[in-house]
Amino acid sequence: MATSKNSYQLWGGRFSEKPSEALQALNISLPYDSRLYADDLDASKAYAEALQRAGYLNTAEADKLVKSLELIRYDWIERTIKFLPTDEDVHTVNERLLVEITGELGQRLHTGRSRNDQVVTDMKLWLRRGIRETLGRLSRVIESAVKQAEVHLGVLIPGYTHMQRAQPVQFSHWLLSHAFALREDCLRLVELRDRANVLPLGSGALAGNPLGIDRLWLAERLGFSGVTANSMHAVGDRDFVVDFIYCCSLVSLHLSRFAEDLIIYSTKEFDFIRLHDSLSSGSSLMPQKRNPDSLELIRGISGVISSNLTGIMMTIKGTPSTYNKDLQFDKEYCFQSFDKLKQVLDVTQGVIQTMQVQRDTMEAALSPDMLATDWAYYLVKKGIPFRQAHHFIGRVVSLAEQRGVGITEVPLGELQKICPAFGSDIASVADYANNVQQYDVIGGTATASIEEQLRLLNNFVKDMRKQS
Template identity: 80%
Template sequence: MALQQTKMLKQEQQQQHREELPTSKPTHQLWGGRFSGQPHEALQALNNSLPYDARLYSDDLDASKAYAEALKRAGYLNSADCDVIVKSLELIRFDWVERSIKFLPSDEDVHTVNERLLVNITGELGQRLHTGRSRNDQVITDMKLWMRKANRETLGRLRLLIEACVLQAEQHLGILMPGYTHMQRAQTVQFSHWLLSHAFALREDCLRLVELRERSNVMPLGSGALAGNPLGIDRLWLAERLGFSGVTANSMHAVGDRDFVVDFIYCCSLVSLHLSRLAEDLILYSTQEFDFIKLADGFATGSSLMPQKRNPDSLELIRGISGLITSNLTGIMMTIKGTPSTYNKDLQFDKQYCFQAHDKLAQSLDVAVGVVSTMQVQRHQMEAALSTDMLATDWAYYLVRKGVPFRMAHHYIGRVVALAEQRGVGITEVPLGELQQICEAFGADIVSVADYGLNVQQYNVVGGTATVCVLEQLRQLKDFCMGLCKQS
């Protein structure tokens, strides 16, 4: 019913203004008055940013509606004309949603399209909307409006991945596994502790995005091409109307500023790097050599030649996409590096870099949520991978508790490990008498330090791998995710 009313309103307005339109076909280029010819077709093709900025159509319409109201407040539109413009912009939004808009060769960008369509509906009235406004301040306002939503969507996907990690960690609390440094077995940790290490990296990503959202939420509209707006536009009112927390302080800085785009792509790049590290761990742990986890069939693929294969393509693609996203960061930074102050056409490419970084990260996050949520944790294989050499640090701490300085304790345990390696046995198989020849502080109670589970529980410092510490980490992440939900 609403769609039918919208169509009827559109037809009525088109009929109302059809007789008012000039008999000669006006140009829809926004800058052609001083030119005697049209741009070369090669330049037109290069100049056309519609393949990228068309997705800003809704943000451009929102900003235009608010600007029309600001023009009314400043006395450049009466209430009736403002109402016609606002309603016509909503009709244009309907055409975008219905995908019924036909682009013309003269359409350079989404702003040109929306203004052309507005003039088609309202005639001369539509040409008043751009009064005091430049595409320079218009496009950066649109980008900030779009990024506000992109930031929120990215935070939502990150929250889902953190929650998936939390759920798996909670369900498998107490499972032990080797912790690695330099890809060598190091110390015994809980599987939950390892998985939450990735979740906390993602939490830092969320904090960066939240900080960016607040810091970049200042409105550039009203800066004009570079010198500002001379028509008494109330920028503070306009900022409040569009949901900005303030306005930019310098018009020249505002129209040339793309730091918020760089920051967003940087945030996306860091997320992608963290996803890549998680993917690398999971790829290794899903091999037959480790067999710590099994990927669900929905997130693995087969080989076209070898029937037995289960390839972790989902994780390999996540790992590969991180390079693509980071290349967008390099691209936008090098673009900005070469530009003088205020607006330059080079900045048109910011959308290409930004949109690709956002879109690819969204794909990676969606797949990562699926992988983590559905993977099968192999408790037996993890705990079977524990080896007595991983007790070495715990044995050093045992000597420390006996009063031996840590550096000496480290040296003594190193000699024990070397002796065990020479004999081809574990350190727990070295007789007590020989241990005491190395260090007289060894006692019969050394056997109590041979239990992996008990050893894990001694790491009960904040952030440690003891169960009480892992439970606190789970609590922190749950509270954090709940806070994100309330903010969205």
């Protein structure tokens, strides 16, 4: 039966009427899955070769299909492809173009293959690339944070818990806390990439492939580490998409928290950070305004990406086993999450690279009450149990507040009334910079500890660069 160039469907023999226009409009996924064109062509080339190995194509036929698929790739790259109203998805387009070039031979490529195992294979091929690009951007953001931390090593800033001043820390320590969160995101993506790298192709619609297709060879040919073990699970599995969107969501949440810190620190009330003009905006009414729109957008987009996670999970929740058309929406959720995260990672990198660190303002914000913990440790070193030391220093803080002075201004005699262990050497525990250097454990805020953090992250960025 001849195929019209104006109409090509992958199904329809048992139907007496065309789909309604409303259904056809709803069914079309090309706006989303057209970005899978290269993955679909790669998988199709490998499948043509697998059909040849199984004896269903001869060498010349397989070679013609492979070369024709490459011609189609060129048309995609050059954007010369014209879509038809009957083109449901990228698979329909590629097969239609292949048949236009090769005639009946092109119709043989789909032998033993279903769009069910075809699309999940394409998505897994795309996922490898999506993860690689995301890792590349994440590592560049981490690298930018590391460089800023290196430049500003020794700069002090109030550390906060519950948004209340807690203890002095180094600015670099605070900045690297966000870099380490992104490092964990990278590790999650690497784990997902390795775990999801199993080939679904050869699963057919749900029952497998009866034509002797060598799935292990196909997996090796396409760079997969193995093959799926159950065909029904394979065609209905979108857990790897959920996992990827989850990873994107967590990255976006970490970026949102970082943005929130910077929004606060860039206010006039804090003035710890000044954003570059190119990453700020003004007000349409108030000429003096300098708004941190870049950071607010980073914070806001986390809601969009997280909603995609909810969307894909709710889509999967009600589907029965194997493939259902609901799964078509996985691409919308997945690609939007990838695209939005790509945008905010690029903006975050720019923010970090160009932000101005206000050292004088940061260090002027340090206050004597932030020495309270170090004073408690001072008493501990004098042999006082920590719980008692904590109580004594609490009384010192209360006394200082009553008198409207800092704890360093309470006379030694008054301190000794509270705890006889106080000596004149308490004056040495009034230097913020010296106190910070006491926290020299692994992960602490002492310079030696931060230098080790910098070493770890620099090595990590080098490893990520090799993988991306």
